Structure formats: structure tokens, C-alpha cells
Amino acid sequence: MEKVGFIGLGRMGRPMAANLCRKGFGVTGYDVTPEAVAAFEALQGRGASSVAEAVAGAGIVVTMLPNSAIVREVVAGPGGVFAHAARGALVMDMSTVDPTTTDELAAAAAARGLSFVDAPVGRLASHADAGQSLFMVGAADADFARVKPLLEAMGSTIHHCGPPGAGMRTKLVNNFLAVASCQMNAEALALAARLGLDLQTTLSVLYGTTAKNGQLEINWPSKSLAGDVSPGFTIDLAHKDLSLIVEAANAARLPMPIAAAAREAFSSARARGFGGQDFSAMLDAHCALVGLTPPRLPR
């Protein structure tokens, strides 16, 4: 088993690294916050006090960080992962960043004789806890084989989407559909309420036709439709993803009018104080816009 360095031990990174330990990998973890390192040590991990220390001697280095700028600095910056990685090491970034950043990192890795894999994570933090994450992987075939045991230790569904960069691009497409569906559903159910329709009857119709979608069937019934707007995935994060998507589409000269309209709707929700709620609460945000009580399922 390869020795693993793990950078970023937050709400997602920590349970993922802990699952690696549990399955027998030797993992040295680092986080900019000492408390996060201590928490990882409490879960049987070996803590490091610097990126250099976490990377030293690791065959595979995993990064799980909040945004593009931080990933770029921690992975490719001076004193970062690339600077300390042993020749032949593989760096796997599991953060959600813009695809341009991923491409730059892949190129920089290649220039130093390092392997690079992008493997952003689908599903929620609770899935990461349970080792039930979904991964969208961009990797050369040999590199995919190399990281597969780690991914199997951290998640239950693994998609090899193509060469480096393909994982991140697949995640953008996936999250566009999941996130835009929330605004589409919000408009549909607000319309139903405005037209005086009963929620449960309406849903039973929708679930039997091609009008249905994953958010409406799987996420919403236990979240906003049940009155629970505590976040699995926040409106703020959904807005961040929509921003990455719209920017990527504009860079690729592809108009996406639905994506652009959805992004403005999420921006409006954030401006009105809904940013920290679950993204199914776009229903509440849309209803609030026009003074409508959001429809709820009976208990």
C-alpha cells in the first residue's frame, strides 16, 4: 500500500482521510488549522505540521481544499505540494475548482515528472462520513488504477470520466443539472401554490411523468418540503458552482440561458438572506419573493 499525504482536513477531508486510515493506508495529514490536525490524530491519523512534512515520502498526495485560489497556492505555489513531492509521486486534487485551474495543475505536474488526477466529490458530507461518496475521476489509465484502491476506501461509486480535467468537467455538468433543477422546481411549486393546487396531489402526478427530477424526488421530500432547510448543500455553495459553470460555458463560447437565469435567482436568494440554507430552500426564497407561504407536505 502506498504512503499517503493528505492536505485539507475540513468537513469533507477529515472523514475521507479517516476512512483511508480505517482501511489500512498510512496517512499523514496536514491542515492550516491545528485543531483540524488534532481531530484527525484522534481518528488514528498521523498529523503533520507543514505541507512539506505531509508530502515527504508519500507516493500519493491528496488535496481537499476550499477554492481555486487556495488549491493553486497549496499545490503549485512556492513551498507547496509540487515543490516537495518525490519524483514519481501522484497528486490527486479532490477539491471543486474551475477546470482552467485543473488544467494548469495537470500541466505543471507533468512538467515536473509528477502524475496528476482530479477526483471531485459528489454527494454530501454525511456520505463522506459513511464512506459512501461518489467520485468523478479525470486520470490517465495507469494513474486511475493507482488511485482506485484509495477511492474505494473513501466512497462507493467511482466514475473514470476521462483524462485529467474530465472529472472536474463532469462535476460541473452534474451540478448544473442538480442546482438548476432546484430553481426550476421552486418556480413549478410556487406556481402550483399560486394556482391553488394541493402539494401532495400535484407531486403524485409529477412523480408519474417525465416531469420528475432527482431533486424533487430524492432531496426535497425530506428537506424544504418537510420544512427542514438546514443545509446538506448550501445555496451559497450552489451559487459558487453555478458561477464556475457559467464562467466555463462563457469561456467555451456556449450560451446557457437557463444556467444564467438560475444563477441570478440564486444571487437573489443570497441577497435576501437564504445563502446558508439547503439548496432545496430555493422554494422558500422564491415564495418569499412574492409573499407566498411555501408549500409543505403534511407530517
Next chain:
Amino acid sequence: MEKVGFIGLGRMGRPMAANLCRKGFGVTGYDVTPEAVAAFEALQGRGASSVAEAVAGAGIVVTMLPNSAIVREVVAGPGGVFAHAARGALVMDMSTVDPTTTDELAAAAAARGLSFVDAPVGRLASHADAGQSLFMVGAADADFARVKPLLEAMGSTIHHCGPPGAGMRTKLVNNFLAVASCQMNAEALALAARLGLDLQTTLSVLYGTTAKNGQLEINWPSKSLAGDVSPGFTIDLAHKDLSLIVEAANAARLPMPIAAAAREAFSSARARGFGGQDFSAMLDAHCALVGLTPPRLPR
């Protein structure tokens, strides 16, 4: 069994009326086109040469007509259904019209001592052929009981959505989601293609998350994704439904930015010659906009 008058024997009305005959109802059918009446007679129906003749003596009159203006004229106009219907008769409109028209008809029926039910049809013409239609019914409870045997003869899924008008309103909500999903999917898969992703791999990811939707899973794989753009349901009809939806929402003072953006995308597709194709061909229309070959599944 009640005697049935059936007005409108086109691509949807004819098989529905024929299914009533097959299940033992006595049906007198009329259509403005003599050939449609003759075709109905060939299916064991009794043809009529006027609305008056079809309505005479019928306990239940069914109408299945192309648009709001025609429904209003045929049902409530001089020499129309209401004018000839026997006291106590029930009129069931199964056309797709705007809810204001439905409300006006319901009120006019009540003023004449007639019962009124709206029961627009979900699913496609091929389902009507097979007696597998889905109906969204707006009716008083007693009236619903009265039409239920007919609906069971013509379809397999029957939803009692509420009082008169609720059927049509539910259909608008349902079709908004189904139709807007097509443009959303078109943007998503065009983005995937633009980003160089493999279609089949991408779909296998999407189908395993809340990014999925009924169009992408059920309709598209055998239609546009298989290169078959022959219509089940045309882009022209989908645009007509989006227009009804946007108008209804504006009348109800509910902004629906996704619906409005989707409608303009369908308008663009129609202007570029895609109006007669299946609504899953929004993928082709969106790709054509930017000179992209629409992605297809391997055979």
C-alpha cells in the same frame, strides 16, 4: 352506461373515442373534418354530421380540440355544446387550454345547470392508442365518480386534482417541468460535448445522482440521443404549453425566470426550423446554435 357525445376526432381524440366504444360505451362522434368522422366510423363509432347531433341525448359530452379559441367557440359559442346539451348533462373538456378559458366554461356550464369537468391528457398519442393515457382531472366529487368509468376506459392513470380547473392547472405545472427540463438538458449535454466529455460516461454519472430527470432518463435515450427526432411531442406544442404557462404565471403575478428563458429558447428553435421535431431535439437546436455536432449514444 351513459350515452357519450365526442367532439374532436383528431390524432388524440379518435383513439380515445374508439377505446370508449371498445369498452362498450355508445359513442356518437363529430369532427369538423368529414374524413375524421369516417375514420371513427371504421373503428365502430357512430358518426354525426354536427355538434348538435353528437350532443343530442348524450349524458356526457367529451371535447378534445386544438386550442382555447376553438374550445370556447365549440363548447360555449352559439350552436355549440352548451346550447344543445340536455339539462343534467356533463361536459368534459380534455383539450389543453388556458385556465381562464376553463374557468369561464365551468361558470357558463353552472349557469345552465350543466356539470363541467376538465381532464387534460398527459403522455403521448401512442399511449392514447394503447389506452395508457394519464388524466389530470378537475371535477366536483360526484362528477368525478360519473366520468371515472370513461377515463378508465381511455387511460391507465387517473388523478383527481381538485375542483373544476384544477386538472388544467396541474397540467401546466407538469408540462412546465417536462418541457423546461429539455432546454436544461440541452445546455448540460452541449456543455459536456464542448468540454470534450464522453456522452455515455457522463450519463452514467448523472443517472446516479440527483442531477437526473425524467426527460433525460426516460424520453431522451430513445429519441434525440438515439438520433430519432421524429415527434412524440413537438417543439411547437411544447412552445405553446410554455406560452400558456408564462401567461398564467404573469397573470398570477408570479415571476418565473427559468420558464421565460426556456420559452425564448424554444422560440429560437422554432425560428431555426426545429418546430416539427420532438422536444428532445432541443439538444440538436442548442448544438446547431453554436456549430456543435449533437452528441449521440452509440448504437
Next chain:
Amino acid sequence: MEKVGFIGLGRMGRPMAANLCRKGFGVTGYDVTPEAVAAFEALQGRGASSVAEAVAGAGIVVTMLPNSAIVREVVAGPGGVFAHAARGALVMDMSTVDPTTTDELAAAAAARGLSFVDAPVGRLASHADAGQSLFMVGAADADFARVKPLLEAMGSTIHHCGPPGAGMRTKLVNNFLAVASCQMNAEALALAARLGLDLQTTLSVLYGTTAKNGQLEINWPSKSLAGDVSPGFTIDLAHKDLSLIVEAANAARLPMPIAAAAREAFSSARARGFGGQDFSAMLDAHCALVGLTPPRLPR
């Protein structure tokens, strides 16, 4: 001078009819509201108690009514203007309606040997008071010559836009730009406020570049920017015009994404209680959406 029948003596029709009297035309006016007829009589007009009476013996009949349905009924319905107009009479509709209605009326007039002119009104009610209205006229050349003296008595700017129907179509294009500019300006000035810019300095820059527009330069400084949101032209009426525009464009298979987005913004403003305010108050509506104090010019 031709004898004039004038139907519709509301906030716009009454001063227009009164200006005709003042310039020496013999005008018989009718309105469905007796008070409006009485008010017209107080301004030297001759009141009528029915459409028939107003039309009897008139060479030119002017209609100024609230919407398409009413125009259709009053002009072409049973007992309406066409039914009572003398052979050779000219009917001039000055209402704002959808162009399809205008075309239907023009065709119906021609079928009865009557002349038809559409001449919707630009500018505000205060301009009508002062005889300073702008007219967009659709008329055959001979008919334009015939109505020109009346138009000169009621307004100061007269555009012969083309054959019947061209006046209404020009008004739609004109109002699209005026109305959509209001939402565009609202977004611009809300952004300026959000970015901490001073309103007056910003305006002085905008007025010196091609960023300027008629609303921002002419209407806004004395209305919303001065804190006066009392209506010249209400958000409700602007929304009605946007609806006519979007419907006309969709019927003509022309996508208009800006128009569609603007319409939803006006719909949102109406839903939040701004419908009765001046359309420059879209600034206030947009700022309210995000909890921003609308910027005002210093007194």
C-alpha cells in the same frame, strides 16, 4: 370639417376629445360610465347614451379603450361601431391593443366598405391634456390625409408609420425600448449604489457617453431619482405592454431574451406591490429586492 364620434372618454380619451371640440370639430362622445359622458359635456362636448348614437352620422369614429377584448367587442361586436357606421365612414382606433386585433379589425372594416386607421398614442396623459401627444399612425395614404386634421388638433407629433397595423406595431417596438430601459437602468444604478458610487457623479459620466438613454436623461431625474414615484405611466401598464411585445415576438418566431427577462422583473415588481407606481420606480423595486436604499438626487 367631418363630424366625429368618440367612444371612450377616460383619462386619455376625454382630453383628446375635448381638444377636438376646442379646435372646432363637432364631437359626439360616449362612454360606458355616465360620469365620463357628463364630464365631457362639461368640456363643451355633445354626450351620447349609446355607441349607436355616437356613431350615427359620423364621418370619423374614434375609439380609445382599455384593452384588446373591449376594443374587439365595442368596435366589431354586435351593436358595435362597425354595425352602426355609415358606408364610407372611417374608424380610427387609438387604443393600445395586440396587433392581431388591429389586423382583424382592419380586415372586418374593409369587408364592410369602411376605412380603418390605427393611431396609438405615445407620451403621457399630461401631454394629452396639453394637446402635445405623439401619434403612431397605420393608414392608407388617403385615410391618413383624412385623419391628419384631427391628429393635429390632439397632438404635436404625428408619424405615418405605414399601412393599417403599422402604428400599433411601431408602438410595441417603441414601448419595448422605453420600458426595458427602466429595468436596465434599475440594474445599473443599483449596481452603482452597491459599489459605493455617488449617484450624481455617476450620472454625469453616463450622460456624456453612449451609455445614456431617454428614460435616464428625461424621465427619471424628475421621477424616481427625485423620490417621486407617482405615476405618469404605471409599472402595471408597462407590464401589460411588455406582455403584448413578448407575445407578438413569440408569434413572429423572434426570440427576445432581454424582453422576456424584463417582463419577469416587472412581474416581480407587481407581485411586491409596486404595480401602481411610475415605471421609473423599477429602481425602487430592484433595490427593495436586495434591501438597498434606492439612490436619490440631492434636492
Next chain:
Amino acid sequence: MEKVGFIGLGRMGRPMAANLCRKGFGVTGYDVTPEAVAAFEALQGRGASSVAEAVAGAGIVVTMLPNSAIVREVVAGPGGVFAHAARGALVMDMSTVDPTTTDELAAAAAARGLSFVDAPVGRLASHADAGQSLFMVGAADADFARVKPLLEAMGSTIHHCGPPGAGMRTKLVNNFLAVASCQMNAEALALAARLGLDLQTTLSVLYGTTAKNGQLEINWPSKSLAGDVSPGFTIDLAHKDLSLIVEAANAARLPMPIAAAAREAFSSARARGFGGQDFSAMLDAHCALVGLTPPRLPR
């Protein structure tokens, strides 16, 4: 007169630097392209072979560069302007960048005891040639006084918009209105054409009401409406500005649905090959979308 260093001698920078020379300023210019430096020398400037050489001994350093990333590197990067500027020097960035970059540069300058001014340029390259540019200036009062003589040498209209950063923010607001107007006008005139209206008659109506705007009155008649789509300001650059605007608004939690829709329309135009044309050619791009011949003024 202060000694001036000028970095960036492209299509805008060169005539601006040359105008400084012409008015008697001692200017040392540098550009990454040696040909640009040579061309500047031909216009009486003193050429430099490095940023360091251009900055050495200058009291004021002007930068005029293509985008945020390059500005950040050239101004604040290792070996950049800040690194070589003399204590007390003033750096004036005249590029168009995102306001975050401007704020970062202003803060970095302050930390080094340098003054910072942002002064992006309005109007076109031809205005820069003639010394007729418009400048939107963000500066402390004392710094504004210091740069004013330079600005007066390069342009004819100078707005002091507020503290550092206010110039760039004002430019975003200004360009949003100018650029979005182009798509709005394109929709309006395409609708007019679709409805069969005469262009010249329609414009004469619009120019007399609040429907008018600076683009339609000033830029379009000599550009796309005259059949000249050669760029003053390209669709590509307008799209870049819209992107900065939409990003700034999303960062500021301000929804701007018109801006978002306009951006997608520009993206569509670029995807269809119009990126290099003048931004008034959005008319041609919109007409091409639906197979309409773009309307032109008669010669």
C-alpha cells in the same frame, strides 16, 4: 512637470503616451513587444527595454494593459512596477480590470508608501488618437490633482468618481448600459423588421421619445445600420466587459437579470463568428439567428 514612465504601448497606450510627449511631458515607454517600443520612439518618445528602466526615476508611472492577470503581474509581481518605483511615486492604472484587482493594487501600493490611481478610459481608440478620451478616475484628492495635467494632455473629459477603485466601478456601470443597450436595440429592430416596419420611419419615431438611447442615436447610424461592422469596439471586448460586470454583481449579491441575459446573447454571437465585429453588429447576430436580413439605412 513630472517625469512619466508608461507601460503598455498598444492600440490605446501608444497614442495616449504620444499625446503626453506632444504636450511636453518627458515619457519613457516600455512594451513587451519591441515593435511597439520602436513605434513609440518614432512618435518622439523615449523607449525602454524593461519595466525597471521605464519606472526608474519616474514620479508617475502609467499602465495600460490588456487584462487583470497581466496588470497584476506587471504592476505588483516580482520585478514589476511597485518593486522598482521610487518612494513617493504615483502609479496610475488605466487598463480595464476587475475591481477586486484594483482594490488589491491600491492596498499593495499603500503598503509600500506609493500612491495609486485608477483611470480607465471611455470612448474609442480613435478618440485616444485625437486626445479626446474620457477618463473615469478613482483617486484621493491630492493624487487627482497630481494626475490631472496628464489626463488633460490625453483626453477631453475627466471625471473624478471617488477614491481609488471608483473609476473602475464607474466604468463597469457605464459599459453595462452601453453594451446591454446593443442587445436591447438588436431585439427591437429585429422585431420591427419581423413586423414589416420601415427602419427609417421607425427610428424617426424612436428618436423623438424616451425610447431612444446613446447607442441607437450616436453609434449605430454610422456602424451596423450603415452596413459597417468593422470594430470601433468589438463584440469580444463587450463580452469581456459584461463578464466583469456580471461577476462584480454576483460578488456584490446583486441580481442583474438583464445583464445576465445580455451576456448570453453576446456569448451566442461570439460562438457564431461575430466576435471580431463592432458591438453594434449585435443587430446582425440577432437577425442571423432567425434568418432575417438585418435592416440597413438607405445610403
